Amino acid sequence: MNALETRKLDKSFGNLVVAQDISLALPAGARHALIGPNGAGKTTLINLITGALKPDAGEIFLGGHEISGLPGNARAKRGLGRTFQINTLFVSLTPLESVALAVCERLAVTGKWLASLARRRDAIDEAFDLLSRLGLAKDCTKPTRDLPYGQQRLLEIALALAGRPSVLLLDEPAAGVPTSESTALFDAIAALPEAISVLFIEHDMNIVFTFASRITVLVQGRVLTEGPPDEIARSPEVRAVYLGGAKHG
Amino acid sequence: MSTDPHLWLRHKARVSPYEVAFWIAALIVPYVLLPKYLALASQIAIMATFCISLDLILGYAGIISLGHAAFFGIGAYAAGILSARGWGEPLSGLLFAAVVAGLAGWIIGFMIVRVQHLALLMITLGLSFLAVEVANTFDGLTGGADGLLGIDTWKLFGIWKFSIWGHTSYAYALGVSFLIFLLCRRLVHSPFGLTLEAIRENPQRTTAIGVANRRHLQWVFTLSSSIAGIAGAMLAQTTKTVSLESLGFQNSAEIAVMLILGGTGRLYGAIVGTIIFMVARDQLSGMNPKYWYFWIGILLMMVVLFMPRGILGAMQRLAAKMSRS
Ligand SMILES: Nc1ncnc2c1ncn2[C@@H]1O[C@H](COP(=O)(O)OP(=O)(O)O)[C@@H](O)[C@H]1O
Ligand SMILES: [Mg+2]
Numbered sequence: 278m279n280a281l282e283t284r285k286l287d288k289s290f291g292n293l294v295v296a297q298d299i300s301l302a303l304p305a306g307a308r309h310a311l312i313g314p315n316g317a318g319k320t321t322l323i324n325l326i327t328g329a330l331k332p333d334a335g336e337i338f339l340g341g342h343e344i345s346g347l348p349g350n351a352r353a354k355r356g357l358g359r360t361f362q363i364n365t366l367f368v369s370l371t372p373l374e375s376v377a378l379a380v381c382e383r384l385a386v387t388g389k390w391l392a393s394l395a396r397r398r399d400a401i402d403e404a405f406d407l408l409s410r411l412g413l414a415k416d417c418t419k420p421t422r423d424l425p426y427g428q429q430r431l432l433e434i435a436l437a438l439a440g441r442p443s444v445l446l447l448d449e450p451a452a453g454v455p456t457s458e459s460t461a462l463f464d465a466i467a468a469l470p471e472a473i474s475v476l477f478i479e480h481d482m483n484i485v486f487t488f489a490s491r492i493t494v495l496v497q498g499r500v501l502t503e504g505p506p507d508e509i510a511r512s513p514e515v516r517a518v519y520l521g522g523a524k525h526g
Numbered sequence: 527m528s529t530d531p532h533l534w535l536r537h538k539a540r541v542s543p544y545e546v547a548f549w550i551a552a553l554i555v556p557y558v559l560l561p562k563y564l565a566l567a568s569q570i571a572i573m574a575t576f577c578i579s580l581d582l583i584l585g586y587a588g589i590i591s592l593g594h595a596a597f598f599g600i601g602a603y604a605a606g607i608l609s610a611r612g613w614g615e616p617l618s619g620l621l622f623a624a625v626v627a628g629l630a631g632w633i634i635g636f637m638i639v640r641v642q643h644l645a646l647l648m649i650t651l652g653l654s655f656l657a658v659e660v661a662n663t664f665d666g667l668t669g670g671a672d673g674l675l676g677i678d679t680w681k682l683f684g685i686w687k688f689s690i691w692g693h694t695s696y697a698y699a700l701g702v703s704f705l706i707f708l709l710c711r712r713l714v715h716s717p718f719g720l721t722l723e724a725i726r727e728n729p730q731r732t733t734a735i736g737v738a739n740r741r742h743l744q745w746v747f748t749l750s751s752s753i754a755g756i757a758g759a760m761l762a763q764t765t766k767t768v769s770l771e772s773l774g775f776q777n778s779a780e781i782a783v784m785l786i787l788g789g790t791g792r793l794y795g796a797i798v799g800t801i802i803f804m805v806a807r808d809q810l811s812g813m814n815p816k817y818w819y820f821w822i823g824i825l826l827m828m829v830v831l832f833m834p835r836g837i838l839g840a841m842q843r844l845a846a847k848m849s850r851s
Contacts, residue, residue: 327734353736365734367727370720373531378724379735381717387737388745390718391709395535397717405531418534440735 278341280305280474281357281444286325286335288318288498295321295498296332303444307474310489314518318498319478320362323446327359328352340443354382358442360433362449362478368422372413372432375421376404379439404439410468411435412461427458434465445469447477451484463487486510494518539715548794549704556696563808564692570804571699572760575706577784577796579753584782585790586714587746588726589638592778593650594754596634596657599773601627601755603661603668606762610676616688619679620702620759627755628748635744635751650778657773674768688764695764702760706753710793713749722746723791783822787829789836798838 281303288296295318303309311319324330326337328349336345344352353359367375380400381387395401408417411431416424421432430450437445451462466488469475479485485492485506492509494501496518502509509515556567576598583589601623608614608622637649661668668674679688686694713719725732725739732739762768771777780803788799803822810818833840 329730329733349733350736350738353734359734361731361734365728365731367724367731369727370723373534374720375724377535378717378720381720382736387717387721387742390713390716390745390749392716392718393539393712394715394717394720395532395539398532400717401531401535417531418529436731436735 279303279338280307280340281326281476282338283322283326284336284338286322286337287333288321288325288330289333296325297498299335299495299498299500301476301493301500301503303474303476305443305474306471307476308488308490309474309476310485310492311476311478311495312480312485312492313495313501317495319495320448321498322495323359323448323476323478326446327357353440353442356441356443357446358437358440358444359446360437360448360450362452364426364429364433366421366429366432366436369420371418372408372421372424372428372435373401373404373417375432376408376417376435376439377401379436380404380407383440407435407439411465425458427454427462430454430462431465438469442473444474444476447475447479449478449480451479451481545794548797552700557693564696566804566808568692568695568699568764569761570801571696571703572757572764573781573784573804574797574800575703575760576754576757577781577788577800578707578710578793579750579757580781580785581790581793581796582710582713582722582750582753583747584785585792585795586719586726587722587743589743589747590646591638591650592647592775592782593652593654593657594750594781595775595777596653596773597627597631597751597754598758598761598777598781599657599661599768599770600630600751600758602758602762602768602772603674604755605759606674606677606768607667609678609763610674614678614680616679616682616698616763619763620756623755623759623762624752627758628752630755631751632744632748635747638747639740639743651775654773654775654778658770658775661770661773668768668770671770673770674762677762677766677768679763679766692764699760699764702756706756707793707797710753714793718742718746783826785836787826787837789833789839792836792838795836795838799836802837 279302283299283301286296286299299322311322313319321330325332328347336343338344339352339355339357344355377400378387380403381397384400386392386397405414408414411434413428413431413435421429434450450466451459454462463484489506491504492506493503494509494515501518502512502514556564580591580594583591604626605619605623608619634653638646641649662670681687682694682698688694721737721742725737725742729739758772761772784799784803785796787802788797789795807818829837
């Protein structure tokens with residue numbers, strides 16, 4: 278049984294076809310990279326899987342159960358975590374509060390309106406541990422908007438991990454991160470629990486070839502090819518459309 | 527050195543000495559120093575409660591409403607009609623108003639949580655107009671444009687009479703307001719309160735971590751409507767009349783102005799804004815009302831331009847700056 282599976286997903290915006298016949302399968306513990314030129318439909322695919330967008334056709338399965346009909350928050354509760362290509366954070370809350378909230382949601386206590394947040398020691402400890410592991414403990418009581426960009430990218434990952442996902446979708450986790458801050462980010466990705474199946478979008482081929490055990494190449498909303506990294510690197514088709522013009526070609 | 531997360535969160539929710547001083551002053555100043563102003567003080571306590579109810583949805587959850595007076599008025603009419611029809615016990619009147627206004631809020635809430643921005647403004651604005659028209663149409667029940675008369679508020683706890691001096695009224699209004707304030711204070715420091723702020727900041731992200739945004743928003747809207755209804759009921763019980771204006775757009779707009787003046791998302795902003803607005807209006811009431819709105823208009827623009835966190839927010843910043851230097 279696959280941790281995540283999509284079957285024949287289709288999506289168009291008007292005349293623009295952004296997903297066509299996309300079938301993907303991630304076994305448990307997968308490290309699967311999704312690459313392709315800008316505008317290929319990578320982010321759209323993540324939005325379809327998480328329920329942020331509705332597919333025109335096709336099905337999605339999480340741990341063998343169909344989730345296509347569920348709203349986005351219900352999919353998250355079933356173990357589907359994600360990060361966003363463009364920071365999507367609670368900018369005036371602190372990282373501590375943000376992650377504590379995500380933990381509270383997993384513990385199903387966000388509806389408690391007469392309980393004290395400060396007394397949820399379990400949630401606070403867990404949030405702080407997670408922040409510490411990602412190197413975010415030091416500034417975790419400052420407003421998120423005051424954090425350096427690289428730390429905000431790490432907070433994106435922390436928020437997703439707080440839900441203890443079985444499947445994690447990372448949308449260009451290192452995008453825009455200056456080299457001075459990128460080590461912490463690579464370390465965070467390398468340290469992801471093995472049991473989690475990860476689907477990640479990335480432009481940096483170093484990251485892709487370091488972490489991925491399988492790669493899917495998406496071009497104009499279609500799967501061009503899929504396979505292990507060495508095969509993808511050798512494929513003339515891929516080199517022509519994607520790697521050919523790029524700096525790694 | 528890293529911060530202890532537990533200490534930091536507890537510190538954030540702690541009761542400050544300023545708060546204690548404020549509530550003691552709220553009890554003592556009107557009774558001892560300004561007994562002539564007890565009626566005004568009651569109205570301020572009532573409107574501050576109404577303003578706090580708006581802060582819950584607007585300041586914390588990010589639901590902008592231009593029609594919140596509809597729930598204030600529904601509560602006022604509920605308690606008023608109950609009393610005019612023969613049941614004038616004040617506390618059960620409040621409870622009745624809270625239930626009726628809360629129910630109305632819950633029903634309207636289905637619409638509110640599905641819209642944003644301009645649509646939200648239009649729906650809440652429309653709600654205000656609709657409420658006035660409905661109350662006007664059922665004038666047999668509400669008294670229509672003449673206002674609801676015949677309200678008789680029984681003795682509080684069967685002991686204290688609501689006299690024209692306003693001693694009982696103020697104790698009642700302050701006591702109920704204080705209890706509601708405590709409830710709201712608890713709410714904003716709860717996991718639910720944090721969730722509301724998070725939804726306001728980024729609903730896309732709350733969805734991605736599993737939060738059922740709409741369910742939370744509908745619940746806070748219901749609660750807020752209920753509190754607005756209690757405020758309206760207190761006004762009906764202490765002034766012994768209810769007018770159509772209590773439901774209307776002007777009341778909705780004024781309460782929003784009070785909240786913005788004081789500062790949103792901090793509870794005390796609602797209180798400070800209400801005090802400033804109501805005291806200024808009382809002191810300037812000799813003036814032509816046109817001039818009153820002229821000055822309020824100027825003040826509102828100044829605050830929005832130069833004190834984006836409201837007057838209380840600006841004061842807190844100033845105090846923080848002075849303590850650092
Ligand atoms: N909500 C939308 N409405 C219309 N077009 C969109 C929308 N979202 C994305 N697109 C278009 O779909 C295409 C794929 O976008 P995206 O999935 O973001 O690409 P990628 O992440 O691979 O760079 C792009 O041409 C983009 O402009
Ligand atoms: Mg993208």
